[in-house]
Amino acid sequence: MFRIIRISGESLSPEYQEGDFAVVAASPFFLSRLKAGDVIVGAHPDYGTLIKRVSQALPGAVFVRGSRAESVDSRTFGPIPRPAITGKVVWHIRKARRER
């Protein structure tokens, strides 16, 4: 029902950064209530396991966006079908940010 994933890539930075961890819930309770702004994990045939933010939740699929102009997201690969969504982030454990 819950699993831990580690984030690679900077598409959701600065909020989610390379090396951060997240606890992901896969139960229907969470997945049936997805809304814009939620962060989800999904499986994509070309891009593998993705973590993205929901920009629009439709009955059969969700559109996702990264936080950056150059993010690879639904603008590139279209919506993610609901069956391909493997979890919703319920807890984000951040790596200590280095300040100067």
Add this chain to the structure above:
Amino acid sequence: MFYKLLETLDNKIRFERARAHCDIPCGIYDPITAQIAALTVVRMMDLMAGLEGGEDKGKTEYHNSMSRYIAVKEEHAEKAKHELRVIWGDYIKPEHIEKHPELHDLVFKALKLGSKVRQTADRQAGLDFVEAVNKFAEVFWAIKGVATRRAKAPYAPNLELVYPAL
């Protein structure tokens, strides 16, 4: 603390990776290419100065070697500038500038020095160029959350370079 615990566990059991894809190409950015190119500029300046005091001055061999040193100096100064521009333009984001407001000025000065070392054989300008690129490297690695150390390059001209302390 919880992060540290997870990191320790991750080293043992390796959690699943979820990729926050960005910019389809490789995403490999490293200022070391610019640093080595800047170092090469100083090396060429040293070789040029050495040749100037040699016995072959005025001979064909002299002109051949000098031309080659100058060409390599030109090439590597431009290479360093190119690498800086790529990291600055493609990798650096507004949130990085918020944390490191000196970055634009630092790049601007480094690019100007990159031009100066092409226009002249001024060794001090070469040293300043290497140092400017080093400072850029320090900020770059700070953005990546990677500590750095300074060490002398193990080849002539043995100047200090900034390396990630991995």
